[in-house]
Amino acid sequence: MIFEHGLPPDTLSRRRFLLGSALAAAAAAAGAGGLSGCAAGGGGGGSSSSSAAKSKSNPFGVDSSAPLEMVIFDGGFGSDYAKHFETLYSKEFPDAKLSMTATQQITGVLQPRFNAGNPPDLVDDSGAQQIKLDVLYGNGQLADLGPLLDAPSVDDPNTKVRDTLMPGTVAAGTYGNSMYDLQYVYTAFGLWYSKSLFAKHGWTVPTTWDDWIKQAAEIKAAGIAPFAFQGKYPYYMLVPIMDLAAKHGGVETLVAVDNLEPNAWKSDPVKQAVEAIYEIVARNYYLPGTQGMTHIQSQTAWNNGRAAWIPCGSWLENEQLKATPAGFDMAFAPMPSLSGDKLPQTAIRAGANEPFIVPAKARNVPGGMEMMRLMLSKAGSVAFAQVAHSLTVVKNAVGPNVQLLPGTRSANAAVQTSGASTFYWYYPSWYAQLETDLENATGELMAGRMKPADWMNACQAAADKTAKDSSIKKFKRSASLI
């Protein structure tokens, strides 16, 4: 229960921290601010942000002596990388006093500060205790990062920051008409296996679901469970289901589901996808007990050779660093195709996540934005790849001189191959309550207590409930893959 990792922001399915420590921390923070009489903030708005003259090398007009405070989610990426960012910042502004807090209790530490109007200047708003971005945006708590996108990049002043980012980065952080959070880590989703195990048994990586199921029978016959999954947190199994559906139905399916269109969850692609995944349950191709396992338990069982495949995002390797035996040779495979798919087999769900934000009411908004501009430099990106074993949204930042672990290398190759057919789902980060309901249904499905048809009905009901609820802010995705 100790190893938090950086999951996508839309992922809360991780072990939670103990004993409402969020509340304790909130109480402590409230106490630190004096007995402010009001939980919803007694203070006025934040003090106005300090700034200086803007220039090409200082596009946001950072006041060189203004202090800068960062709060970093201390998860799977750790927080050491932030020290490297601080070094980059200190090179530019040696007089600025920098402070950094690493915590897993983002909500506990920051909710009272947002309410009181004195938030820090840069926040990595992630983890199980993430403050929902849609809620922050809806309350005008996020600084518009448009100026960051249009600023000259650090490595080449003639290129805008916007043009150095992987496709989908801007979209992932866009609320309304502009980008409000910088999703800094680029994550690919798919199935994972051990190359050495597959080589030992002479198994190849199947490209169609039919072959995958055929091979699963072989794997089972060899005394290994074909498939493990992180059953305690059904978020993980919803990913492969929806990725099969996206590849089968293409843009149409992505739009229908994300835009909460009627009967989106009963469409043919979703049906094909959920029926395909349910075969694993129906044929007993899963690791016994995996429906109740945490991600650490199931991933470690997979590391120990008790199961051949596991679904996960590309944070997996970093999360399992200590549990992965030598010579495991972790590798990534895109979801296999169903017959009649609209997208190629190499298409993967990949996108920017791990949201960094600059609070609108921070004391040093320009400084927060400048820190982001430095993070998006090649130096920042390489530091992150080396310290946190993960790729960032900066295009071609990590040269051949940077050592990568095998799983990261393999995921990176898949990202390159997927290229223009890369797609992304937005409903999990847009509609927290819907995602929770879908996960509940998925947990029942994978435990065999719900059949695919029931699952589709339950998901449709949850989507309809969200569509009808006028208190929930609605978003629309465009007719594209990302």
Added chain:
Amino acid sequence: MRYRKYPFIVGFLILPVGLYVALVIWPYLQTFGYSLTDWNGESQAMHFVGLRNYGQLFDDPVFRTALWHNVLLLVFLPLVTILLALFFAFMLNVGGRGGTSGVTGVRGSSFYRVVFFFPQVLSVGILAVLFDSVYRPDGSGLVNGVLVKLGLEDPNHPFLWLSSPSASLWCILSVLVWSNVGFYLVLFSAAMQSIPRDIYEAALLDGAGRAGTFFRITLPLLWDSVQTAWVYLAILAMDAFALVSTLTPGTGFGGGPDHHSEVLSTYFMRNFQFFGKSGYACAMGVVLLLVTLVISIAMLRVTRRERIEY
């Protein structure tokens, strides 16, 4: 000196009462205030919506489920814990039959006393880690491992315990019982120590057995302690947040699978923190407060008896 009495009392009480009002009463009142708004917990923007949140609460099937689970805990947690604690306390203090030594506990009672108290010194965090391993859903779990070894369970279809809709809540209940029995055992032991020995000796001379002694002497004379225990455990049963949120499956404070172990506190926190429905959550908090108050008062009333001086 009578005229100096009140300033004296007020002088002593002003600080604690002031703190209590500022830190307990005032937040309660605030919560009630927020429950009448559509506050979403991340800013000061809110609109007055009257009793709409309360209306929605009673149409919310998950809320009703959570309330029902709290009621189940409320019935079983105090009952099982107190019965076990009473039984153990009785055996450790007066259950022995030492022949000539009169009234004693069973052999090795001082050892048992220490062992039974162990769970009480573990923090909830430790409990969560511990029982995560106990209930682990594959053969490596303590319970499943034993069942598989005994041949009572098919290793390919182990029982899922915390991830099983039928067992999840009862798993939580048993952890709560296990971790609380030791404390109430000590509480009842202390109370039993103060019961005069000669009462027991008289009963022994009259030929009373263990059961007779227990029901006719021990229980009536312990009634005050039992009553206190019942109220505390009832309040605990209305909470159960820490264990449910750490042990059970599901996004954001557990409560799974599919709400089968949901309690009011976990559903409250999820609405408050994840769904941006803090006003709605506050309405839930107010209901929770009222239910807890009513239960505490009812418990005290129902269990009121004559006090026996000895």
